[in-house]
Amino acid sequence: MKEVIPCQFGKSDADMNQLKKMFYIAIAVSIAAQFYLNFFVDGFIITFSVILLPLLLYKNQNLNPILTCIITGIASPLFRTFIIFLGIKDFKEAFSLVSPDIAFYFTYGIVFYYFYTKYKNKNLTRFALAVLISDFLSNMVEISFRTQVVGLEGNIIKGLFIIALVRSSIVVILVIVFRRYESFLAREEHEARYRRLMLLTSIFESEAYFMNKNMKNIEDIMKKTFKAYRLSTEKDVPKEFQDIILDLSKDVHEIKKDYIRVIKGLEEVFSYKFNIEKMSIKDMVNILAINTKEYLKQENLNVEFKYRIKSDVSVKNHYYLMSIFRNLINNGIEACKEGFNPIVSLIVEEDDKEVKIYVTDNGIGIKEDHIDYIFNPGFSTKFNKETGDINRGIGLTLVKDLVNEYFNGTIEVKSILGSGTTFIVTINKNNL
Incomplete structure (x- = not known):
């Protein structure tokens, strides 16, 4: 019994994608070919398409330049013939003016393939040389078709070489610009990824x-x-x-x-171990700032957190000092989050003997007859009339205990009802 081998019709997705790219290049070059200058003989033009074509071949180096230029060599002349026909109403005359373009594109694809594509070690110098030779030889072939090799003078050959040199130089400059721009984008993306990391x-x-x-x-x-x-x-x-x-x-x-x-x-x-015996106040506040801003973002709170640190004292009991910072800042956020342009600020200063911590908010303030009780366990003014929930009033009690017991410091509060509150913590440097 013979093995039946299924026939595969059509092309793979990769082949179809390459074919699509070739047609896109052909369309782009056909449009660019409409921008030109007439030189030397009737019908021979110097066109922008010959600058665009090598740029597209360079950008799509996985494409076969011969097949790409064959498709372009059919599409571009047909499009140009149609444009000329609209003007002179003579299809035969229009096609005779354009048909040598086919030889140009066919030649360009072959020369570019053998001078650049088939080489393994491709570089910008090899590309520049390939573009120059492809441009010059293709123009030579095209103008030979137009003049039947008659009247192909030295000045014309010299002129074609100069044109090829100028166009290839423009192409190389554009490639360098594109490469620099791509490098810039890659660097920007890398830096953005680094910042996110x-x-x-x-x-x-x-x-x-x-x-x-x-x-x-x-x-x-x-x-x-x-x-x-x-x-x-x-x-x-x-x-x-x-x-x-x-x-x-x-x-x-x-x-x-x-x-x-x-x-x-x-x-x-x-791959990180967070085990630090001492930590500077600056590092602590930097960590606190990141954490606070993330919290405000997650809770969708329009509260601005500001901080200024004029101290670099190292703290042994940094966990306890961080609790002081965090509780006072959270208290400030709660006090001002419903107000207009809410701001909570943290300022740390030091002199020869002491470190002073100021936590200020522009919130609702504290009633004068409440100030003596705010550090008492269970005291709270934060009562939700709708739900009946009450803040248990432990945060400020904890702050006072930590300041007094662990750091042997003092805490005082200054508040104006309706304007805001400032907590001032004073700790001797030796106790830090």
């Missing part, structure tokens, strides 16, 4: 920072809950309450393990 890395660093900060908080909570459990077993505490405390300790322990897995996974992706 740097931003992504910065965002990750800020998130990793806060995740590690939260790890310390989780560890503290776990220690406190377990300590509470041990104390409950030593005291006369109901067994049910002891079990709840133990369950809390277990749950926090599980959360801690999951957190560790997440952090390790992210660090493997970024």
